[in-house]
Amino acid sequence: MTAIKHALQRDIFTPNDxxxxxxxxxxxxxxxxxxCFLCATVTTERxxxxxxxxxxxxxxxxxxxxxxxxxxxxLTEVDAKDASKENPEFDLHFEKVYRWVAxxxxxxxxxxxxxxxxxxxxxxxxxxxxxxxxxLLEESVPSGxxxxxAGGDEDALDDYQELSTREEQDIEGMMEVCEDAISxxxxxxxxxxxxxxxxxxxxxxxxxxxxxxxxxxxQLLDEALGEVDTIEGKLSSYEEMLQSVKDQMDQISQSxxxxxxxxxxxxxxxxEIQFLVHNMDLSRGHIRALQDGDLTxxxxxxxxxxxxxxxxxxxxxxxxxxxxxxxAVKQQQHLFTDLRDTFARRxxxxxxxxxxxxxHDQSSTLxxxxxxxxxxxxxxxxxxxxxxxxxxxxxxxxxxxxxxxxSRTYVDYMSRLYEREIRDFxxxxxxxxxxxxxxxxxxxxxxxxxxxxxxxxxxxxHGSSGKxxxxxxxxxxxxxxxxxxxxSQSSSLLDMGNMSASDxxxxxxxxxxxxxxxxxxxxxxxxxxxxxxxxxxxxxxxHSTFMPPLAQPEAEDLDGNTLPRMHSQVEHRHSLSSDxxxxxxxxxxxxxxxxxxxxxxxxxxDKIDSFHSLYMLxxxxxxxxxxxxxxxxxxxxxxxGNVLVTVKRNFDKCIFGQIGQMEEVKIxxxxxxxxxxxxxxxxxxxxxxxxxxxxxxxxxxxDKAYVKLIRxxxxxxxxxxxxxxxxxxxVVMMENFHHIFSTLSRLKISCLDAERREAKHKYTDHLQSxxxxxxxxxLEKLNQFFEGVEARVAQGVREEEVSYxxxxxxxELRKVIKEYPGKEVKKGLDNLYKKVDKHLCEEESLLxxxxxxxxxxxxxxxxxFEGLIGRCYPGSGITMEFTIQDMLEYFSSIAQSH
Numbered sequence: 001m002t003a004i005k006h007a008l009q010r011d012i013f014t015p016n017d018x019x020x021x022x023x024x025x026x027x028x029x030x031x032x033x034x035x036c037f038l039c040a041t042v043t044t045e046r047x048x049x050x051x052x053x054x055x056x057x058x059x060x061x062x063x064x065x066x067x068x069x070x071x072x073x074x075l076t077e078v079d080a081k082d083a084s085k086e087n088p089e090f091d092l093h094f095e096k097v098y099r100w101v102a103x104x105x106x107x108x109x110x111x112x113x114x115x116x117x118x119x120x121x122x123x124x125x126x127x128x129x130x131x132x133x134x135x136l137l138e139e140s141v142p143s144g145x146x147x148x149x150a151g152g153d154e155d156a157l158d159d160y161q162e163l164s165t166r167e168e169q170d171i172e173g174m175m176e177v178c179e180d181a182i183s184x185x186x187x188x189x190x191x192x193x194x195x196x197x198x199x200x201x202x203x204x205x206x207x208x209x210x211x212x213x214x215x216x217x218x219q220l221l222d223e224a225l226g227e228v229d230t231i232e233g234k235l236s237s238y239e240e241m242l243q244s245v246k247d248q249m250d251q252i253s254q255s256x257x258x259x260x261x262x263x264x265x266x267x268x269x270x271x272e273i274q275f276l277v278h279n280m281d282l283s284r285g286h287i288r289a290l291q292d293g294d295l296t297x298x299x300x301x302x303x304x305x306x307x308x309x310x311x312x313x314x315x316x317x318x319x320x321x322x323x324x325x326x327x328a329v330k331q332q333q334h335l336f337t338d339l340r341d342t343f344a345r346r347x348x349x350x351x352x353x354x355x356x357x358x359x360h361d362q363s364s365t366l367x368x369x370x371x372x373x374x375x376x377x378x379x380x381x382x383x384x385x386x387x388x389x390x391x392x393x394x395x396x397x398x399x400x401x402x403x404x405x406x407s408r409t410y411v412d413y414m415s416r417l418y419e420r421e422i423r424d425f426x427x428x429x430x431x432x433x434x435x436x437x438x439x440x441x442x443x444x445x446x447x448x449x450x451x452x453x454x455x456x457x458x459x460x461x462h463g464s465s466g467k468x469x470x471x472x473x474x475x476x477x478x479x480x481x482x483x484x485x486x487x488s489q490s491s492s493l494l495d496m497g498n499m500s501a502s503d504x505x506x507x508x509x510x511x512x513x514x515x516x517x518x519x520x521x522x523x524x525x526x527x528x529x530x531x532x533x534x535x536x537x538x539x540x541x542x543h544s545t546f547m548p549p550l551a552q553p554e555a556e557d558l559d560g561n562t563l564p565r566m567h568s569q570v571e572h573r574h575s576l577s578s579d580x581x582x583x584x585x586x587x588x589x590x591x592x593x594x595x596x597x598x599x600x601x602x603x604x605x606d607k608i609d610s611f612h613s614l615y616m617l618x619x620x621x622x623x624x625x626x627x628x629x630x631x632x633x634x635x636x637x638x639x640x641g642n643v644l645v646t647v648k649r650n651f652d653k654c655i656f657g658q659i660g661q662m663e664e665v666k667i668x669x670x671x672x673x674x675x676x677x678x679x680x681x682x683x684x685x686x687x688x689x690x691x692x693x694x695x696x697x698x699x700x701x702x703d704k705a706y707v708k709l710i711r712x713x714x715x716x717x718x719x720x721x722x723x724x725x726x727x728x729x730x731v732v733m734m735e736n737f738h739h740i741f742s743t744l745s746r747l748k749i750s751c752l753d754a755e756r757r758e759a760k761h762k763y764t765d766h767l768q769s770x771x772x773x774x775x776x777x778x779l780e781k782l783n784q785f786f787e788g789v790e791a792r793v794a795q796g797v798r799e800e801e802v803s804y805x806x807x808x809x810x811x812e813l814r815k816v817i818k819e820y821p822g823k824e825v826k827k828g829l830d831n832l833y834k835k836v837d838k839h840l841c842e843e844e845s846l847l848x849x850x851x852x853x854x855x856x857x858x859x860x861x862x863x864x865f866e867g868l869i870g871r872c873y874p875g876s877g878i879t880m881e882f883t884i885q886d887m888l889e890y891f892s893s894i895a896q897s898h
Contacts, residue, residue, distance in 0.1 A: 012065075018043055022110065024102050039052070039054075047249060047250050051071055052072060054067045072118060076127065078130065080112060080130065081131055083131045115127075282339070286310050286311065289306070290339045308394045311339055355413045373432060375421060388537070392537055393539040403538075407586065415591075415592060429601060509611065520620070531587055614693070616651075621696065662713065675841060676716075683739070707755075717732070721733045733766040772857060789802055800871070818881070820882075826890040
């Protein structure tokens, strides 16, 4: 136990300036035995405080820790259970009864005795000791002693005392006198005893002789005892007086401690009050601004913004637990809620009026401004409304329903305004595309009856408005072509072969291109400005903020109790991603007519001239590319992308339309073919497309169209050549593929390099074929004779033996040669020239080329015939009636004569 007591004093009580005076090992009565120690301690500092401490061994190690502490002054009763028998049980009555069982009765008695002594020494409080032995309580410490109640725990002085120097000298002198002091100790002891008896007798005699002095001494002792009793009485009275002073000092110390606690609590309360006053106090100026502030002037709006921010800050204060139960806090919260609702209602009504007024404003319509194709600018309105942007953010945080209602109102009225403006804008664009009404009507008045359907179609694009949309170029084409009702009113390839090279077509298309570019250039800044305004005004690009508890209206159950608010982080994440979606939905509603009007304008342009789709594809692609670079997810980018799909579809339809018209081409049986219309049409299409698509973003679409068109041209040239009756097939193929080759070489279209080489190959092959077939006519019998010779050689007859064949002997050869003198040859060549001239068309100017090739082929045949004569008729001396020089003169004179 001593070791435990020492460990507890060192580890637990010394750090707390306490001294351990009593200890007992106990466990709770009637429960599982979990041992612990009850310790009686006093503080080392004054005023002394006496405590009973419960110490328990830690579950995680071998060290001890405090578990409970009681003040001794709170002890009312100690019950030892049985005073006559040994019983280790005892009870301590504090605020409730604690029942203990000590490890031994001796430890219990020692602890109870210590408690009694501490009570007597420091408290003198009436504590009832029940069933405690009287002997145990009578072991009190005398009040005159200066030692503490725990003096029994201090070490007593040893009985042994060390000899002084004089005593040592006397003993040494006595031992020197007695010789036997060391050798015979018994004799020395007896000698000392005898001498002591002699001294005692002498002392008694001296005392008896001084009896008078003894009596006087006794008298003095009696007087001293009386004085001692007097002093003890005074000391007792002093002790009682000091005890009362001590009690008073203890009470003063306790009072001081309570005062310190009170001061601490008051300081904390003051901090709390200052916190609430500082954070939940709204100035009168802010209250006036929220209730009656001017929402029309800049100064008033700034005051309302400051007041709204201050109100939101007050409502967002993070209250500590218990603050919301204070009446003043509840009143302030109620005031804040009323101010929030009042100001939100005022702000909503004001902005609703602004939106409604703007939506009904008729001053910005385009009906009175038909000269310039422009859209009204809404910058001033946006600047005025952006003054309220911070208030809209406040409304979004505090009143989501009113915020969403305002956004719906804005979208509703602005969509009406934009619908009127955009409708008028596109009406003007369509009028400008078709020209003025008078001019259009005048042109329609001159149309044949068969063309009235076009007028109805163009008018139908505008409903019953009566605005005319047909272009002058398209109407002129229809007037020229007259009876050919199968051809479309739009600019077809066949039309281009007759009329599309006119300056009127170029002017119309340039005009359409400028109008379409103007339309897109006006729409682009309008949409971007509106989307930027919606994002800033409705705060849809900011991070979503949770509404604070005070900022949300509180729900109540049927009994009027406030229901808990639910905040979900899932909802928070959803709000971050929904901002862009809300911008998209608002823009779709505000500009719901743009895509429809654009598609209508595109349909009109395509109706006027199908080649307008080329201009629209380039312009629309450029604007889509520009919009995607600014913001790929913007409304403008999405809308233009959708319209671009329509334009691309019209472009593809235009290409397939041209291919279809190629397949429908019919050739006259009575006239020569020449350059086919769709071949010249492809040339003009390519020239136009190369001009339009120079540096365009969607060059790939044109390249694909080129490949489809050129393959269709190749296929239909061969088809027409096969069906031609008046003009030889080789001539049709040669002339048209020469024209195609020339076009592709001049335009240098890289994606058609393979087709350019193929066209050249076809042109060369058919030129050679035509020349060879034509040469058989002026020297027909001579050709037939030498073909027979070659046939015999091919059958195995030796060349030098051919002359022995009956049909091919020398006489037959001379007979055939004689039929073709120089004059006859020249006449045949002249007829051949006339026939070639009749076959070929003037546009391509291939006559001299064909005539020169014919000359080369004739010379080649002449040399071939001479070679056959030399090999098959050696030594015969047979030669042609004319020479190569003669032939050159024939060809030259015939060409010059024509």
